[in-house]
Every structure is written in structure tokens, then in C-alpha cells.
Amino acid sequence: MDIKRAVVTGGAGFIGSHIVDTLTAKGAEVLVIDDLSSGKRDNLPANVCLETLDVRADGVIPLMKEFRPDTVFHLAAQMDVRRSVDDPLFDCHVNVFGTVNVLTASLESGAQRFVMASTGGAMYGDVDIIPTPETVLPLPISPYGISKLCGERYVGYFNDNGLPGTVCRFGNVYxxxxxxxxxxxxxxxxxxxxxxxxxxxxxxxxxxxRDYIHVSDVASAFLAAAERPGGVFNIGTKVxxxxxxxxxxxxxxxxxxxxxxxxxxxxxxxxxxTLDPGLAERTLGWKAKIGIxxxxxxxxxxxxxxx
Ligand SMILES: NC(=O)c1ccc[n+]([C@@H]2O[C@H](COP(=O)([O-])OP(=O)(O)OC[C@H]3O[C@@H](n4cnc5c(N)ncnc54)[C@H](O)[C@@H]3O)[C@@H](O)[C@H]2O)c1
CATH class of the missing domain: 3.90.25.10 (UDP-galactose 4-epimerase, domain 1)
Incomplete structure (x- = not known):
């Protein structure tokens, strides 16, 4: 299915802006929802519509119902591990409540696909199996890892209840x-x-x-994940x-x-x-192309x- 209308939360940020570039290059109409807490307007092409809004805001649902996206890419997050330790409540508000708000808005606006950005390192923690596959039980120890895991489970819940959704767990993106x-x-x-x-x-x-992965490989993984909704995928290089x-x-x-x-x-x-990306390679037909x-x-x- 071609993506015609996409919402990218956190689209003015580092990874999100590359997804916006990929979508606009394919001719999709894109709405970015970003509170610009770390993102910048300058990261976006001039013709892309930016709504400066917190993903936790009441306005997200009516805004997305009006835009009627077919696909939603959810990247807006509190993503500082140290801040999550200092202020777990704020981290939970943004990463759990914010995610459920965007999922609800996506379902109510008739979106057919949802892709969420998650994390590999903070999710698996110190484990014996390296590179780590998705079959390893995530036991995050930081509030950031815990809130991301909770967001992932909500994506799974909505996937089973009308909104096909996929989770991408990244390595260290640069x-x-x-x-x-x-x-x-x-x-x-x-x-x-x-x-x-x-x-x-x-x-x-x-x-x-660490498993460092280039942002253009992450953007292509996101697009591939939107094509095959359902599941949790490591997006790394294994290196x-x-x-x-x-x-x-x-x-x-x-x-x-x-x-x-x-x-x-x-x-x-x-x-x-390091992450084992074998499942993404087999299921999504995606593989990182850029060596370190x-x-x-x-x-x-x-x-x-x-x-
Ligand atoms: N950079 C990495 O190595 C890495 C690794 C694993 C996962 N991730 C995940 O990828 C996603 C994007 O990360 P990034 O590296 O591009 O970071 P980033 O800070 O550049 O992008 C995050 C964007 O979200 C926006 N944002 C933050 N809180 C918001 C809120 N409450 N409402 C609306 N917008 C909000 C920020 O302004 C920013 O534009 C995050 O979900 C992060 O957890 C990143």
C-alpha cells in the first residue's frame, strides 16, 4: 500500500526529519506533530506542515481526525536515560500517556498503520546473548526502557484491536x-x-x-515496517x-x-x-546498507x- 498521508510525531527531530524527507520524496503529504522541545523547524522542508503540539495534548485527536492519515510514525519521546532516572514521572507521561494518546488518535482518525520508535540497548540491558535477538526477554532497568516497553505493549494491544502496528527497536543511531x-x-x-x-x-x-546504525538505514527500516504491520523488530547492524x-x-x-x-x-x-536484525531482514526484506x-x-x- 502506498503511503499518501502520513503523520510523523517528533518529525522535527533527528530521526523523524529523515523519515519526513523519505516520505516527501515519495510524494506523500506529511503532517509533523512536534513540540520542538529538542527538534527544529529548520530540520524540515519548507512545504511540510508542522503543528507545534505536545503529543500528550487534547488537541492531538481532533487534529489527526481532521488530517486523516493512512500511516502514523510515532517518534516523539522523552529519550534521555539520565532524565528518566531523575524524573520518572515526566518520562512516563511523555512515553506512555503520549503514546496512548497518539495511538487513540490514529485509531479514531482511521489510520491503517502505526510504527513506533523504540530502543534496543535500553530494552535488553546486560544480556548474555550478543547480538541480541527479539526472543530475549526485555528486562529494562531504566525508567526510559520501562516506559518504551510499556509503549510497545500498547502498540501490540492496538494492533489486536483495529490498528495494525509495528515496533522498531534501534541500535545507536548516528x-x-x-x-x-x-x-x-x-x-x-x-x-x-x-x-x-x-x-x-x-x-x-x-x-x-555498541551497535551504531546510520540514520538513512533507520529511515528505510521505518518505511519497510509500515509495509508489513505487526511485530517487534530489531533495527541494527549486528556489528x-x-x-x-x-x-x-x-x-x-x-x-x-x-x-x-x-x-x-x-x-x-x-x-x-549489539542487535540481531535477522528477523527484520527475513520479514521486512530490510538490511542496513551503510557500514560503520x-x-x-x-x-x-x-x-x-x-x-
Ligand atoms: N537516537 C538514537 O540513537 C535512538 C535510539 C533508540 C531509539 N530512539 C528513539 O527514536 C525516537 C527519535 O529520537 P531522535 O534521536 O530523533 O531524538 P530527537 O530528540 O532528535 O527527536 C525527538 C523529537 O520529539 C520531539 N518531542 C519530544 N517530546 C515531545 C512531546 N511531548 N510532544 C511532541 N514532540 C515531542 C522533539 O522536539 C524532537 O523533535 C525517540 O522515540 C527515541 O526514543 C533513538
Whole structure:
């Protein structure tokens, strides 16, 4: 089914704006709902309609009923793990109540598909099976992971009750327009510091491994997920990259020969997390295309031209 009218919540943010670009390139009419708490109008093409609104607001249901989307991409979220620890109630309001509000609006406006952005790292936590498949029981320990899991379960509930829905659990997303405060902020922080000639700090010994995925691969996964509603999919590369390796590639592309500065490890940080994307590859026909080295080097080139 072609997407003709789509709502993208959080569409003015890093990942959401790339989904908006992909949808508009395919000729879809897009309505972005974003409170601009971290997103920017400038991330969006001028012809895309932006409603500056909190996803928890009463206005979401009448707005979406008027727009009548066929597909809804839900990315608006409180996504700062540390903030979720400091203020679990706020995190729950945005990520649980906000998600149920958007699901209700989607159902009432006659949408036929719903795709939600979720997280791999915060969902599975410290597990023995690496790369981690979706069959591993999620036991999140942070309020952020818990609220995302709750949102996922609501997507499942609505899926069984009239609104076909899919969940995409991302690895650490990086690429153009990334804000240094996001979950994978390390790429953006290091990138801008390296180009500014400032030192970069690595917390711990830099051997922490994550599954970094380029934002254009995430956008294509979202579109593929909308085609095949139902289920929960890991969207990752299976490839682990340590912070030391990541720094070495970014520094090399930036032309910096100095090493990083090391500081004490942060309490509670995961040591190893990669996602097994096999289910998405088999079911959605989706596979990440951009390797980590090419992706990081192209990000530095983008940053050089756009900062
Ligand atoms: N960046 C990552 O590595 C990563 C990894 C896993 C999951 N995710 C998920 O992907 C989604 C998008 O993340 P991102 O990296 O693009 O972050 P982002 O901060 O750039 O985007 C989030 C957008 O949501 C908007 N927003 C926040 N709260 C809102 C509210 N209450 N009402 C309306 N709009 C609101 C923000 O203004 C922003 O534009 C989130 O759901 C996040 O949990 C991101």
C-alpha cells in the first residue's frame, strides 16, 4: 500500500526529519506533530506542515481526525536515560500517556498503520546473548526502557484491536542532524569537538561496544515496517564498535592526530550491546546498507559542510 498521508510525531527531530524527507520524496503529504522541545523547524522542508503540539495534548485527536492519515510514525519521546532516572514521572507521561494518546488518535482518525520508535540497548540491558535477538526477554532497568516497553505493549494491544502496528527497536543511531544530547550523542559530540580542535573525553577505558546504525538505514527500516504491520523488530547492524574504534575513525577523517582524554567510567553504563536484525531482514526484506567506517567518515564530511 502506498503511503499518501502520513503523520510523523517528533518529525522535527533527528530521526523523524529523515523519515519526513523519505516520505516527501515519495510524494506523500506529511503532517509533523512536534513540540520542538529538542527538534527544529529548520530540520524540515519548507512545504511540510508542522503543528507545534505536545503529543500528550487534547488537541492531538481532533487534529489527526481532521488530517486523516493512512500511516502514523510515532517518534516523539522523552529519550534521555539520565532524565528518566531523575524524573520518572515526566518520562512516563511523555512515553506512555503520549503514546496512548497518539495511538487513540490514529485509531479514531482511521489510520491503517502505526510504527513506533523504540530502543534496543535500553530494552535488553546486560544480556548474555550478543547480538541480541527479539526472543530475549526485555528486562529494562531504566525508567526510559520501562516506559518504551510499556509503549510497545500498547502498540501490540492496538494492533489486536483495529490498528495494525509495528515496533522498531534501534541500535545507536548516528548521522546528519544528530543532536549531541541523544542516546548516540557520542558521534555528534566527538564530531563537532574534533572539527573545533577540542579534546574528546571517553568515560571508562573506551572498550564499551555498541551497535551504531546510520540514520538513512533507520529511515528505510521505518518505511519497510509500515509495509508489513505487526511485530517487534530489531533495527541494527549486528556489528559492534568500541568507543575507541569510533574515536579513531572520526579523528582520522577530521585530520586530528591527538588521542582522546580518558575519565572515570559512568556508573551503570552497559559494556556490550549489539542487535540481531535477522528477523527484520527475513520479514521486512530490510538490511542496513551503510557500514560503520563509511558512515562515520561521511558524517564528518557532512558536519564540515553544515556546522
Ligand atoms: N537516537 C538514537 O540513537 C535512538 C535510539 C533508540 C531509539 N530512539 C528513539 O527514536 C525516537 C527519535 O529520537 P531522535 O534521536 O530523533 O531524538 P530527537 O530528540 O532528535 O527527536 C525527538 C523529537 O520529539 C520531539 N518531542 C519530544 N517530546 C515531545 C512531546 N511531548 N510532544 C511532541 N514532540 C515531542 C522533539 O522536539 C524532537 O523533535 C525517540 O522515540 C527515541 O526514543 C533513538
Amino acid at each position: 548521522g546528519p542532524r544528530q543532536d549531541p544530547h541523544g542516546e548516540a550523542g557520542v558521534v555528534a559530540i566527538f564530531g563537532s569537538r574534533l572539527l573545533n580542535g577540542e579534546p574528546c573525553t571517553i568515560f571508562g577505558d573506551g572498550t564499551q561496544v 559492534g564498535t568500541s568507543v575507541n574504534e569510533l574515536y579513531a575513525i572520526l579523528a582520522d577523517e577530521a585530520g586530528v592526530t591527538d588521542g582522546p582524554v580518558y575519565a572515570p567510567a559512568r556508573k551503570g553504563e552497559l559494556q556490550l550491546s 567506517e563509511d558512515g562515520l567518515r561521511s558524517y564528518i564530511r557532512w558536519l564540515r559542510e553544515n556546522r
